[in-house]
Amino acid sequence: MSENNNGDVCVSDGNANTVVVVGKTGRVRFRYDGTPARTKKSFDPRYIVTDVLSQIIVADINNNCLQILDQNGQFLRCVDNCGLEGPNGLSLNSEGRLWVGLLCTGEIKVIQYLKQ
Template sequence: MYTTDDSQYKIVRYQGHTVKQEIERDEDGEPIYKGGKYALCVVENNNGDICASDGNADTVVVVNKSGRVRSRYDGTPARRKESFNPRHIATDSISQIIVTDIDNACLHILDQNRQFLRCVDNCGLDDPNGLSVDSEGRLWVGLYDSGEVKVIQYMK
């Protein structure tokens, strides 16, 4: 959720119509997510971690079930030409985190411990924006400018 002026973001867990948890601030009372023009893209992985790509802060933030920040990923380990610019995010059956990086035309893959594994950048991913993972270990990547969808087999 975010305010109408895009200045504040938070994640809200529901059970039915009842709010069960709100995740907005870290242990020090600081906002976890930065407000701005880009919405958070959020996914929950197999162990209950909530993974959010925050395009306003150019980071991926992972919080545990209780809402405590486990890690922040800023793209540095990938050593790309442009700054990390995350958009969509997905997790797979082994809790890897996959993030589109629209400015570097690639995908960042992090392991279940949130450590950088590799970039997928050799298959014409111009402006990767949409992202989904299917049960057969394929990534479905939407390309913003062309409107194409690329299907990439990345797991065996």
């Protein structure tokens, strides 16, 4: 679960294979099921963070990637070309770096995500 800059609460629901975003009023703003990313396997969101641009970054463990959405749930891109095997932990620091825990190897990958 993560809260973005506009006050939305973003939750990854691995049981329902969806991301749910709820606004300040408690109403569901949107749901994201991974379809726009056109990945080979079913979407399986595990961890979620939001950045200073209110973008939503979701670790998709089935597809070994990170899916990035804008604050309105529109798919922006998939980060899948940096050896993410079982992304199962996710954190973003103030310097624009993503810290990704990898279930398969026990490693932590650091990805420079935002330019300062």
